[in-house]
Amino acid sequence: MTSTEPERATGVHRRVADVHGVPASALIAEAARPQAVIVALHGGATTSAYFDHPGHPRLSLLRTAALAGFTVLALDRPGYGSSAGHEDRLRTTAGRTDFAFAALDAHLDGRERGAGVFLWAHSAGCELAVRMAGDPRGAALLGVELAGMGRVHHPRSVAAMEEWRRDPERTRPSLRRALWDPPHVYPPDVYGGRAIGSSSPSYETRREVWQAEFTRLAARVAVPVHLTLAEHEQVWRNGPEGLADLASMFTASSRLVRHEQAGAGHNTSVSRTALAYHLHVLAFVEECVLGVRALPSEAGHRDG
Structure with a gap:
């Protein structure tokens, strides 16, 4: 069962679906005849509003992608949005992965x-995406975009990330700088994320578990992968070396594209260059769609 709340501007709606007794909230923007569905997973200390920042439609992935012919479902990850307070039901990584797949199906039913x-x-949403893509159910995905993640922390953020482990509310100034600097790459009312902020569920304080599993899980992802690191990324090592190191982990992917987003900070989808970033990745999504749709005709040609 799902419910719709029409409190947002026309074209983007907030919905809540029941997933085995846990409410799963999301924002959705629908195309009339979608080429595909994009399921967007936000990072830590925010919600699905990251992909549709209030007052900035030009930065919105949901609005841009819908105009390009894609339906977008921005899920509030397990422990965020309406599922906050249900962490006892979402303690395990397997449970959160199952919850995400079930929420996706419930909203798209x-x-x-x-x-x-x-x-x-x-x-932080990339953890869930890699777990989903590496799961047997992930073999049916068209592809994956992973932005703002890495394997080695940027030298400027090492101390800040240690503070993060001790402070799940993310109030430490040094962490805020790592996540949001430099200020000039964001609109003034976007910088700092006050309009889209959220507390983080307790499981996200245990990042060392994810880092230990990352290499093993990345090697299971067989679908096309697009990787984005921002020009001004300060959480993860960026530049050609950072992208190459990250790409080296996806050894089973059928296609892998690396991209540095010019003029962006860690939060690429709300940086001033968000529209350029979204259009760049949407081109990759379109290629994934065309690749899938070409398969039957190619098979027929070979058989003939």
């Missing part, structure tokens, strides 16, 4: 999916 589902994740 009865809706056209076009060529299929593409995962688009940011920062």
Whole structure:
């Protein structure tokens, strides 16, 4: 069962679906005849509003992608949005992965999916995306975009990330600088994330577990992968070396593209260059769609 709340501007709606007794909230923007569905997974200390920042439609992934012919479902990750307070039901990584797959199906029930589902994740949301893509159920995905993640922390953020482990509310000034600097790459009312902020569930304080599993899980992802690191990224090592190191982990991917987003900070989807970033990755999604749709005709040609 799902419910819709029409409190946002026309074109983007907030919905809540029941997933085995846990409410799963999301923002959705629908295309009339979608080429595919993009499922967007936000990072830490925010919600699905990251992909549709209030007052900045030009920065919105949901609005841009819908105009390009894609339905976008921005899920509030387990422990965020309406599922906050239900952490006792979402303690394990397997449980959170199952919850995300079930929430996706519940929200898309009865809706056209076009060529299929593409995962688009940011920062801490990339953990869930990699777990989903590496799961046997992930083999049906069109592809994955992973932004604002890495394997080695940027030298400027090492101390800040240690503070983060001791402070799940993310109030430490040094962490805020790592996540949001430099200020000039964001609109003034976007910098700092006050309009889209959220407390983080307790499981996200145990990041060392994820870092230990990352290499093993990344090697299971067989679908196309697009990787984005911002020009001004300060949480993860960036530049050609950072991208190459990250790409080296996805050894089973059928296609891998590396991209540095000019003019962006860690939070690429709310930086001033968000529209450029979204259009760049949407081109990759379109290629994934065309690749899937070309398969039957190519098979027929070979058989003939």
